[in-house]
Amino acid sequence: MKVTFLGTGTSQGVPVIGCACQVCSSVDYRDKRLRVSVHLQVNSKSIIIDAGPDFRQQVLRERIKTLDALVFTHEHKDHTAGLDDIRAYNFSQNKDMPIYAEERVLKQLKQEFSYIFADFKYPGIPQVQLHPITNAPFEVEGVPFIPVRVKHYKLPVFGYRIGDFTYITDANFISEEEKDKVRGSKVIVLNALREEPHISHFSLQQAIDLLQELKPERAYLTHISHLLGQHREVEPRLPDFIRLAYDGLQLEV
Template identity: 80%
Template sequence: MKITLLGTGTSQGVPVIGCTCEVCRSVDYRDKRLRVSVHLEVDGKSIIIDSGPDFRQQVLRERITKLDALVFTHEHKDHTAGLDDIRAYNFLQRKDMPLFAEERVLNQLKQEFSYIFSDYKYPGIPQVQLHPITNTPFEVEGILFTPIRVMHYKLPVFGFRIGDFSYITDVNFISEEELDKVRGSKVIVLDALRHEPHISHFSLQEAVEILQELKPEKAYLTHISHLMGLHREVEEMLPDFIHPGYDGQQIEL
């Protein structure tokens, strides 16, 4: 498995528009964060989790010329707004794009991208196949995904485990039952917004405590705010096996 962090930033990204803080003015490429997303290459299949507003920029940057499916964690705009750009893959691959998400999320996509689902199909619109998922394992192009139910304040969100890799973003609570699904993962990518507590995201300390309990071989933080501080400084304060993720980072499993 090859994992590429397409984006590791918050809903506003980093730098934040109009902000002149040290992080937003940084020239370190690791401090430039697009909206959160991840690309998986598994057994010849190409799968992306979440298509945020920066989807087009991300797939061009990583030269992703093949995409077999899109999987969604939840319906927030910073995770879905780039859906229209799958049109290019429809054209290249000459087939509909499979979308995997909870029924609630699929219904939200139908509202926000109503033209895709209208009775009258305008030429050139995205072509999709909808695959509702629940909190039970499912297959994406023959690849087994195990959903991990987490809470994003009061909104239910899915993380996913694929083999020895677990990916959880936009979370401030994970039950012990769901945490058990993550145990034994060799690599974990986990939400860590900032140092201070937040109503809907893990703080740095909360994320570190969970990762120290789970003890993966490697862990990477995502959904990082400019309030977290400079990448190089955050790296220095973390345990050896935990790293702040950065856009374009590749992990082999």
């Protein structure tokens, strides 16, 4: 499986336009963080987890010519706002786009993109197939997914384990039962918003502590805010098996 980080950033802590902070003014490409999303190439299947406001820019940058399905972690706009841009894939692939999410998230998508689901469908709007999921294993176009229930403050969110790869974003609590689903993963991706504690995201130290408990071979931090600082300053302070992810980073798992 090839994993490509489409985005590793967040809307949290983003400065105003024209900000000259160290991250905004950095010439290091690793500090250019679009909203968090990841692309999975599993054999012949192309799957994206979350499609935020930067979705179109991300898939163009990575030249993702085909897309077999979208999987959502939760309903927040920085993870769903790019849904409209699947229409290009509808046109080029001549088929509806399968969407996988839990019922609550699908309901929110129906509200925010009501024109997609209207009785009268305007020509050219996105075409979708909705697939409700629960906290039980499921398949996306034949690829096995294991959902991992985490909490984003009080909001239930799904992370996902696909083979030896586990992807968790927007979390600050994972129960022991759900940790057991993650154990044994060779690669874990986990959110780490900033140094200071946050009401709904793991801080850097909390993420490190959890990864040291779960003991993957490799781990990558994502959903990084400007407040965490520059890549070149943060990464040298991490344990050897943990790295900061960056937009465009590719892994073989």
